[in-house]
Amino acid sequence: MTDQDVAPAPDRAFQCEACGGVSEYAPGTYALRCPYCKHEQDITPIPRQVTEHPIEELAALPHRAIAPDQVKTYTCPGCHAVTESDTLSDKCPFCATPLVSDASGTERVVPEAVLPFGVSRDQARDALAKWTSSRWFAPDELKKVTEAETFRGSYLPHWTYDAQTSTRYAGRRGDYYWVEEKDSEGRTRQVRHTNWQPAFGTVDRFFDDVLVPGSGQVPEKELDKLTPWPLEETVPYQEEYLAGFRTVRYDIEPEAGLESAKARMAPVIRADCKRDIGGNEQRVLSMSTSYSALTYKLVLLPVWFLTYLHAGKTWSVMVNARTGEVIGERPYSATKITLASVGGALLIALVVLLVMMLRN
Template sequence: MSDTAVSPPSYQCGGCGARVEYAPGTAVLQCPYCGHRQEIAGAGRAVREHAYTELATLPHKPAASVGAYTFVCPGCGARTESNALAQRCQFCATPLVADATAGELIAPEAVLPFAVDQAGVRTALGRWCRSRWFAPNSLKKVSVAETLKGTYLPHWTFDARTVSDYQGQRGEYYYTTETYTVTVDGKQETRTREVRHTRWYSASGTVRRKFDDVLVPATTTLPQKQLDRLAPWPLTEAVAYHGDYLAGYHALRYDTDPEVGLVEAKNRMAPVIEQDCKQDIGGDEQRVTSVNTTYSAVMYKLMLLPVWIAAYLHAGRSYQILINARTGEITGERPYSAAKITAAVLAALAVVAVLLWAYVRSH
């Protein structure tokens, strides 16, 4: 692994000479001191996608073999080694953004810029804390994050056309009348009821589907399941990548290569295809025993999605949460109230006991 020297652009304010950074929800860089605003050059360009068959021709290396960047701060001259695509200088807080097109990795094609600012985080956090079931009442008072870090997380998106040949079974219901006896007031009574059965028939066919923007996290820094809970993302609002959108924020490089991402994308397509097969089979129940899928017109792109990584303090303990910086959706850790859970369990047991007593009485 070899380090890559990076000379970031100078994000100097044209008004007071301080620094500018991306202003959430806009297409401008703004100075946090004097408020001076600078338009992001080239904002509004169309987002491109690439044919997956072209991947082999690109001069990129596996992510694990690419060394850290060495940032040379344009503000104070400090040198910083980092695997991040963007961050702040640890000495003077100047935004440091690498030239994503100059390295040995695939460059991002799109970015979904931050829209939720720090004030929006406070609002979302307070709403989330107040809505947690079985949480201590004191959690409702939490509205301020103890730590807060705006981070762009890399994701792969894949498009594909699929043709799937399947084998399975179609189940159709039929009913028979069954006679049984019950005891009512010490006397036996004969009653009848309809019993449902399923008759199975072989089924086969072909289904087709066009997938668009199947999203796969391209970082292992955070658990994939946790990132998936931040969905849905308004991907249609993404803009063509420009490093200025990263100014003042942290941005991770991808560590999951596109080949691995495509495998995961196909895993995410599989349940959708199986549901298409079941719909095609029809009947009352369906069984899918085998599916053979052919993929064509596979397209991909690397996209950066905005997340606030935060921690809040409750009862002396810190809890981490993730906030979708476009929608305000939150996922993460939370405390539970043992008293509330116990009360809920006892209430459920009481309901079951009443229903059981009523059933015994009626029979």
């Protein structure tokens, strides 16, 4: 049976206690807020802690890849429209009612933790305004995007991994020494040389929460620019935090994510080996790493997305919805660059003229 075959299930309706409307999660709080009457009701925390799962548990889970084009069927609790989406949460395209799916019904791995939105839409717009105002040579039209109502909040899936590592290495240690030598004119000078010796050893390191994107929808290099994430502020996964936001399903399996995590650990381990070798220079020729106490979890991280058009081209901006960090593309104003170049040339010419006048 595929996701398309699953019958529509009654999706969660976060009913407002005051007016009966459907509430949404309010960023920066631990509450749901009704968009109609503004009434807030606290999210009752579930009685459990965020848990790291042993990697061995994956062997007992179904071995299936999550196809990006698999869809979920939603029945809107507001207008009762039946729609399809490839997300864990979204908004009804007809009445904008929050739709949140039961992840345990279709996902191989259910989210363990969520880092709730801490930056509201207005705060994200303010952060974007500061970002645009600090961009040199940006066209004036860029500042207008801060007034647009095109911000979209999404939770992006990420894997985190813990691991105890032990690495045996082979390398070479270089120690400097100086020899007094004479040059072709008979002058004496100190010349540095390097004495290389074989080096062998073992280094141990514990890695905590190595973060790897769980979806390929956003380039990994771009997501890395949003770091660091305050992962210590995550809370146990609850559907209430997703209400009103889009939640992307993971399409990178945890086994593949683990290999990416090991690749991220490797430079750190190599640096440990160099420190262990000591000396003035170090060369690491080989490393053999064993991993133990491997654990993983799926965590949802919040991002505000903005896409805008300028000069017939699409530009994208992302805002870390916990720290307010802004990254993105932006156009350059040819007029401003030309004026700056002309101004710089005139300034140089003026300085040269003043120097000549002073000399005369």
